[in-house]
Every structure is written in C-alpha cells, then in structure tokens.
Amino acid sequence: MVSIAIMGHGVVGSGVAEIFTTHKQKLYASIGEEVYVKKILDLREFPDSPLADRFTKNFEDIINDLEIRVVVEVMGGLNPAYDFVKRCLKAGKSVVTSNKELVAAHGAELLEIAKETNTNFLFEASVGGGIPIIRPMSQCLVANNVDEIAGILNGTTNFILTKMIEDGMQFDDALKLAQELGFAERNPAADIEGHDACRKICILASLAYGKHVYPDSVHTEGITKITLEDVRYAEAFHCVIKLIGSVKRLADGKIDIIVAPMLVPNKSQLANIDYEFNGIMVRGDCTGDVVFYGKGAGKLPTASAVVADVIDCCKHLKTRKFLYWADGNGKNILPWEESSRAMYVRANGSNVAEKAEKIFGEVTVINKTDAPADEKAFVVKAMPYSEFAEKIAQLEADGVSVLSSIRVADL
The missing domain is CATH 3.30.360.10 (Dihydrodipicolinate Reductase; domain 2)
Structure with a gap:
C-alpha cells in the first residue's frame, strides 16, 4: 500500500479524491498495490465526504507522517503552495501538482530539489487539464x-x-x-x-x-x-x-x-x-x-491527469523520472519587438489603402460587404514588430486613424 496526501479539496482536489475512491480496482491493477488517501488538507470541513475522517487543517500532519510518500498539491496560487511543496520535496516526498502558476514561477528550483532528493515533481495537469502533453x-x-x-x-x-x-x-x-x-x-x-x-x-x-x-x-x-x-x-x-x-x-x-x-x-x-x-x-x-x-479544464479531466502522475510516482518511489530543466535568465529569449509576423490592420480615414501601400509596400486589402465607406482592413507582410510600429506611426501622421492591429499566425 502507498499512502498519499491531497492538499486542497476544491474542484480539482475533490475530483482527485473521487477518482481514488471510485476507481480503486483500476488503479490497483496498474501498480499492483493500493493507493491509500491518508490525509486531505483543507481549512474547510466536509462532514458528508466518504473520506471525512482523513481531513486535517494542519500541514504538519502531512510533512511529519513518514508513511506518506506522495503529496498532491491542488490548492492553486503561490502562497502557501510554494512553501508546502518545497518542504515536501526536501522531506523526500514526491509531489504532483496541477498548479500552473507554481510551475511557471518556481519550476526550475523545484525540479532541482527533486533531483537532489531523488524524488519526483510531476505536473501533467498544469497545462491542458486532462490533455496529455x-x-x-x-x-x-x-x-x-x-x-x-x-x-x-x-x-x-x-x-x-x-x-x-x-x-x-x-x-x-x-x-x-x-x-x-x-x-x-x-x-x-x-x-x-x-x-x-x-x-x-x-x-x-x-x-x-x-x-x-x-x-x-x-x-x-x-x-x-x-x-x-x-x-x-x-x-x-x-x-x-x-x-x-x-x-x-x-x-x-x-x-x-x-x-x-x-x-x-x-x-x-x-x-x-x-x-x-x-x-x-x-x-x-x-x-x-x-x-x-x-x-483544458474541468474537475474530472484535470483530476485524471493528476491521478496519472500520482500512479507514475508510486511506480517510481525509489527512482527519479528524468523530467528537468535548468534555471534561465531570459538571455535566450528574442526581444518581442524583434519578432516578425504579418499583421492585420483596421483603420479609417481618406485613401487608407493608398496611404498604407505607400508606407508598407504591397498590402492585401480585405473586402467586407457592410464595411463603412471610410474604413479599410488590410494585411501587411511579415516584419519585425518595431518596424511595423514605426510604419503605423507614419500612417497615423498621414491622417489615418488605426482602430486595431492583430498578428497573423503562420500555422
């Protein structure tokens, strides 16, 4: 038997508890032993829950329980989730989370701690809910x-x-x-x-x-x-x-x-x-x-991804799955002003298309039957955004009012 804890009993947390309650045999068959929900951390009380006797309001009940090998964090936010997850990993407990804010803000640090303690930090549900990615x-x-x-x-x-x-x-x-x-x-x-x-x-x-x-x-x-x-x-x-x-x-x-x-x-x-x-x-x-x-969201789809990670952790209690990235300083990121894409523009004024062609070169005018007489929409060729912004400023200086601009995806 593998004992786990769930931190948070909101939409996703209750879904995780539900799956472990209703899919016992299916989960047992996948690893050959029972996954037992020993503790559920939440400040609220749930007297009608079939797991009502497992609830605690004290995180120390989880961190100090040596039988709990895997902890699920589904509280959301950074505080106290970050501190709790960090302490669990340092205590040798693997952690599964659906918390995208936590992973996006502290993923590199938490993966490094997991590496040092030979534990697992898994987060399938943090992107796409129930979609495997x-x-x-x-x-x-x-x-x-x-x-x-x-x-x-x-x-x-x-x-x-x-x-x-x-x-x-x-x-x-x-x-x-x-x-x-x-x-x-x-x-x-x-x-x-x-x-x-x-x-x-x-x-x-x-x-x-x-x-x-x-x-x-x-x-x-x-x-x-x-x-x-x-x-x-x-x-x-x-x-x-x-x-x-x-x-x-x-x-x-x-x-x-x-x-x-x-x-x-x-x-x-x-x-x-x-x-x-x-x-x-x-x-x-x-x-x-x-x-x-x-x-990409929802109680059971997201809970399904969380439970899959828990089962993965249970299969790898004595080994670490290689899921890792190093810390970053942003130097590998292209400044967004240098990113190049075609752009859609909607504008009004006199002779909009002619003025746009004079500034941007060839443009593709979009014709819409019910468009106002003085309004034009067009697409300009791909160029760095900084260059596009300069040309838009020139267009506005020529008496054209730019109403909107949107990138065009190359997909």
Missing part, C-alpha cells in the same frame, strides 16, 4: 528537436471568441455568458488578459528548450480589445481569431515566445478548436506537426 513531450517526442509549439491554451478565452465568431456576440456579452456557465471566474483577468495562457506556454517552452522561461519575460496580450468588426474581417480573410501561445526555436538558438490574439487560417488544425476546448500543436523535426486536443 507534458509526458508526450518528455518521453514520446524525446527524439525530436522541437521547432515550434503553438496552442489554444485557455478555454475561457476560446469560448468567448467562439461565441463572437459563431453567434455574433459582442465581447462583453460573451464574457458574461462564460461567467454564467462557469467557464469564467467572477474576476476573469487571468484568462482574458492572457496571463493563464502565458504561464502554460512558459512551462512548455521550458520543457522543450531546457531553460526556465519566466512569465514576466514573455510579451502577453489578451482579448479585451478584439471587436466583432475584427472577427468579421478575419472571416472575410478566411481566418478565425484565437488567443495563441507560441514559441519558436530560431537558428541562433534563441526562442521567439509570445501570447497574443492572432488570425489563424481556416486551413490550420487549430482553427476548428472551439468553445472551452484546448489544442496544442508541437512541431518536431522528425514527426512534423502533432496536435493534442481536448478539454
């Missing part, structure tokens, strides 16, 4: 040099954009609906401002390229400025707008990493991933494009 990248795709990762990494923003695309809803109305349906929090900033997607692409980039990428090193834009007009122009250009987390390996060894709304061509495998679903494309030099798709 960490294990496939670290094991199944290990023979590849990863050239690029691009993904729809946040279900809330994808739901909102899908409602705008398919039902013609304004952003505020789509956000309100997402909150009513439980896809968005009361304070949705982490989702709609792109921070959640940023943490996830940082974890994937760290794993793929071997050095920790910190969220504050990544240029991040959300979807709050996306309008229904932009959605319709994108449609006329045979694209959809998605919030994309992207990282590319460059020839000089640096990485180009960003989180931003992008026009995704309809032919792309990511274009048809809608509503609360996530999709992650990994481009390997041997495999080509591999796409992982599924629900």
